[in-house]
Amino acid sequence: MNRTVLRLLKRLGFYALIAVVLFYAIFPFYYAVVTSLKPSSELFRVDFWPSSFDLVNYARILGEKSFVRAILNSILVSFSVVFIALLLGLTASYALGRVRFRGRTSVLLIILGVSMFPQVAVLSGLFEVIRVLDLYNNPAGLVLSYTIFTLPFTVWVLTTFMRQLPQELEEAAIMDGATPWITITRVFLPLMWPAMATTGLLAFIAAWNEFLFALTFTLTDDQRTVPVAIALISGGSQHELPWGPIMAASVTVTVPLVVLVMIFQRRIVSGLTAGAVKG
Amino acid sequence: MASVTLEKLNKVFGNTQIIKDVDLTIGDGEFVVFVGPSGCGKSTLLRLIAGLESITDGELSIGERVVNDLPPRERGVGMVFQSYALYPHMTVYDNMAFGLKLAKADDQTVEQRVMETARTLQLETLLERKPKELSGGQRQRVAMGRAMARNPQILLFDEPLSNLDASLRVQMRNEIAQLHHRRGSTVVYVTHDQVEAMTLADKIVVLRDGRIEQVGSPQTLYQRPATRFVAGFIGSPTMNFLPAELCDASPDGCRVAVAGVGELDLHQDAGETSGQRLTLGIRPEHLRLDAAEGDNRFTIVNVEYLGNEVYVYLEPREGDTLLIHRSEAPSDWQVGQDVALHVDVEHAHLFDASDRALTIATQRHAA
Numbered sequence: 147m148n149r150t151v152l153r154l155l156k157r158l159g160f161y162a163l164i165a166v167v168l169f170y171a172i173f174p175f176y177y178a179v180v181t182s183l184k185p186s187s188e189l190f191r192v193d194f195w196p197s198s199f200d201l202v203n204y205a206r207i208l209g210e211k212s213f214v215r216a217i218l219n220s221i222l223v224s225f226s227v228v229f230i231a232l233l234l235g236l237t238a239s240y241a242l243g244r245v246r247f248r249g250r251t252s253v254l255l256i257i258l259g260v261s262m263f264p265q266v267a268v269l270s271g272l273f274e275v276i277r278v279l280d281l282y283n284n285p286a287g288l289v290l291s292y293t294i295f296t297l298p299f300t301v302w303v304l305t306t307f308m309r310q311l312p313q314e315l316e317e318a319a320i321m322d323g324a325t326p327w328i329t330i331t332r333v334f335l336p337l338m339w340p341a342m343a344t345t346g347l348l349a350f351i352a353a354w355n356e357f358l359f360a361l362t363f364t365l366t367d368d369q370r371t372v373p374v375a376i377a378l379i380s381g382g383s384q385h386e387l388p389w390g391p392i393m394a395a396s397v398t399v400t401v402p403l404v405v406l407v408m409i410f411q412r413r414i415v416s417g418l419t420a421g422a423v424k425g
Numbered sequence: 426m427a428s429v430t431l432e433k434l435n436k437v438f439g440n441t442q443i444i445k446d447v448d449l450t451i452g453d454g455e456f457v458v459f460v461g462p463s464g465c466g467k468s469t470l471l472r473l474i475a476g477l478e479s480i481t482d483g484e485l486s487i488g489e490r491v492v493n494d495l496p497p498r499e500r501g502v503g504m505v506f507q508s509y510a511l512y513p514h515m516t517v518y519d520n521m522a523f524g525l526k527l528a529k530a531d532d533q534t535v536e537q538r539v540m541e542t543a544r545t546l547q548l549e550t551l552l553e554r555k556p557k558e559l560s561g562g563q564r565q566r567v568a569m570g571r572a573m574a575r576n577p578q579i580l581l582f583d584e585p586l587s588n589l590d591a592s593l594r595v596q597m598r599n600e601i602a603q604l605h606h607r608r609g610s611t612v613v614y615v616t617h618d619q620v621e622a623m624t625l626a627d628k629i630v631v632l633r634d635g636r637i638e639q640v641g642s643p644q645t646l647y648q649r650p651a652t653r654f655v656a657g658f659i660g661s662p663t664m665n666f667l668p669a670e671l672c673d674a675s676p677d678g679c680r681v682a683v684a685g686v687g688e689l690d691l692h693q694d695a696g697e698t699s700g701q702r703l704t705l706g707i708r709p710e711h712l713r714l715d716a717a718e719g720d721n722r723f724t725i726v727n728v729e730y731l732g733n734e735v736y737v738y739l740e741p742r743e744g745d746t747l748l749i750h751r752s753e754a755p756s757d758w759q760v761g762q763d764v765a766l767h768v769d770v771e772h773a774h775l776f777d778a779s780d781r782a783l784t785i786a787t788q789r790h791a792a
């Protein structure tokens with residue numbers, strides 16, 4: 147009797163804890179969704195339940211040409227970053243994880259070290275680079291700068307993963323007559339999907355949400371990415387902060403991320419734990 | 426056609442020399458087995474032949490061609506790895522077809538070669554499976570199939586059976602032997618297991634610290650080991666070694682004194698110097714036990730009954746390696762009993778102070 151009560155209490159405590167964590171994690175987003183669905187007249191009444199279902203904010207946001215353009219820019223930039231980072235990361239990780247050469251460890255440490263700098267530290271230097279390359283106010287400049295920040299992490303994770311693949315697998319491919327490029331693309335790549343999905347997704351999220359570079363390296367509305375576009379949404383007057391549209395815009399651009407994570411969720415988990423046990 | 430010749434082959438890793446001046450000829454169609462203790466360089470030598478390691482010095486030829494600088498795919502070799510190393514994301518069919526496709530064989534040839542190989546290895550029903558859906562023995566066969574699919578002239582195996590359990594190992598051992606008979610390709614095979622070496626090999630190469638200790642047929646190595654190392658390495662249970670002193674030598678033989686056993690007349694030609702320190706080597710089955718008499722007295726410390734035979738372990742006079750006697754079951758010997766040792770001099774081996782085997786005197790006359 148006593149034991150069942152105790153077990154029940156433990157259960158309860160467990161779920162209570164989960165509820166707290168979930169609430170903590172989800173509430174801000176939930177509140178954003180609720181706010182975005184309100185007409186501006188009700189904006190500053192605190193409601194915890196959706197009191198209305200008004201899509202006017204969404205209509206306004208998606209009706210704005212510059213915002214739609216920003217979404218397209220973001221998609222272009224983020225996918226380019228992911229593609230380039232994975233391509234370079236994969237080839238670099240082959241060299242760093244598989245080829246024995248002098249100074250390999252130092253190279254890895256430098257790569258990791260680079261990623262520790264705060265963005266602001268490289269901002270002015272990068273600005274010069276981008277001006278020299280004539281990429282100012284051009285999404286390509288963003289792709290370049292995001293890749294610089296994404297690559298170290300990508301290379302690091304992929305190298306760790308690549309090292310865990312058995313040596314004999316590569317040698318078997320060599321015996322079958324495979325060149326390094328074929329070994330990477332036909333033998334390693336299919337085995338590295340989990341790691342690729344994980345790093346690719348993280349690179350995507352980083353590129354999608356980046357603000358500082360996007361603000362600094364673009365000038366005109368039609369070159370902006372979503373985070374900057376959201377920040378620059380202006381209200382009817384100088385003194386009005388248009389919360390409704392801002393929330394609607396935020397929700398609009400977050401949903402794709404959530405969907406992506408859901409799709410790749412299983413891959414990510416297996417990517418993070420792969421190699422823990424021998425298959 | 427597909428003979429392999431190693432001439433003064435050397436391999437250095439960093440500052441350590443792993444393979445030292447290895448000379449070896451492997452004939453076309455021969456089944457050659459490398460054995461030796463762990464770390465002696467068996468795998469390294471195999472990988473040098475495969476082309477997975479670069480040759481530091483010396484010359485390696487396959488057929489008439491020097492292949493030192495050729496990549497593996499141009500050497501006409503196939504390799505089976507210890508861990509199989511099958512491509513996990515490919516089906517059995519694709520695993521075997523991979524090399525053929527890379528060699529730009531046309532679809533029909535690929536299919537024909539793969540199906541042929543699959544038939545030889547009884548893999549036809551498994552072609553659509555992934556490696557993780559196969560048993561250990563089946564994976565082993567796929568690994569062999571992958572190595573064979575391109576029809577290499579030389580097959581290399583690096584401890585291919587060491588991941589299998591005992592009964593499967595016997596079965597696969599037989600399959601490999603049959604396969605070799607049927608295909609007739611040259612095989613180089615690395616193993617720890619001397620039963621595998623004895624049963625499979627046409628020629629056994631015993632390696633020690635990167636050098637060849639002896640090359641010969643299983644019979645030669647068992648019956649006439651050239652050194653004490655080979656004598657101790659080949660044969661299970663291992664040969665017994667007893668310190669002996671040379672009393673008298675003549676052109677037809679010699680007389681040695683062995684502590685406890687007494688004086689023995691052997692056929693070996695021991696040269697001239699009497700008083701030499703020698704080592705008597707005698708296999709467990711060439712010892713006879715009797716009731717103890719006089720000084721010939723050894724204590725039984727353990728008796729192992731194996732069903733068909735019995736191993737009796739005896740306390741040695743010197744050192745701490747137990748002496749082993751092997752006989753057909755049943756046997757009445759008991760632990761704690763004292764027994765006398767009798768050596769079958771026809772089968773005794775004698776090693777000099779530098780552990781080289783002394784030759785039989787009559788043999789030398791005949792030669």
Ligand SMILES: Nc1ncnc2c1ncn2[C@@H]1O[C@H](COP(=O)(O)OP(=O)(O)OP(=O)(O)O)[C@@H](O)[C@H]1O
Binds near residue numbers: 466
């Ligand atoms: N890539 C390498 N770099 C440095 N040393 C190596 C390398 N590969 C092998 N060795 C050394 O060479 C020696 C022989 O290794 P090898 O793998 O040939 O031994 P083996 O006879 O196959 O042993 P085992 O029976 O345990 O497999 C070992 O001492 C090993 O440490």
Ligand SMILES: [Mg+2]
Binds near residue numbers: 467468469
């Ligand atoms: Mg080895």
